[in-house]
Amino acid sequence: MIVSFIQELHARGVSHAQIAEQAGLPRGRIHQIKHTGPAPEDAFPGTGTITPATPLKREAGNARPVVAMGDVTAAKRVEDLARPDRNGNVLVFTGIHPQGALGAVDLLTSEIAPVWGQVGENRFPAVVGVEYDPAIGEPVRAEPASPLYRHEET
Structure with a gap:
């Protein structure tokens, strides 16, 4: 504490x-x-398995559920942070566009110490503003668009 x-x-x-x-x-x-x-980058994802949850989106033409490649890429990047032991956390990243999820992961990997300093081991929601390069679909800048609020355990 x-x-x-x-x-x-x-x-x-x-x-x-x-x-x-x-x-x-x-x-x-x-x-x-x-x-x-532990260092923030070690402590943040916890010591357990991280289960990234990727949202289903509806395809424009036929409303068929699909998973956006950007969300899959974001989930893989989150998975790379974890040290699996089958007792972990669930992280859900979703955005208006898949680049939003990539931006959230980018923010966590590049700004983990300040994020950890604000939320520690507590659960927290975040709104992230992302600028991305449309030619490659990758974020070029990501920053919190709202304060980080800790969910206190009850």
Whole structure:
């Protein structure tokens, strides 16, 4: 808990020196406490299996359900983050366009430390704004379009 609090403050731009001063501890101790847990990129997906859920979309011409290739690509990228042990989490990525799911994954992989600093191990929804290159369908920029809200366990 204290590790996530320190990580959250640091992700918000508070320096280790400022945290140490407020806590009445040496700066080195704050740095040590912050780094006792797993790295954000290791802790975020958890230690269990990640089951990416890809949404079905309707084909325009005949309303047949299909899975967009961008959603499959996003699911594969999420799968690459996991260390499977069959006891994991479900992540659902969906967007107005498949590039939205790719952008969400891009945001998680490139900005994992600040995201982890805000949400830790809690569940959270996110709205992500994505700019993408239409020639290749890949995101060129992704950023949160809303605050990250933690779902507290009850």
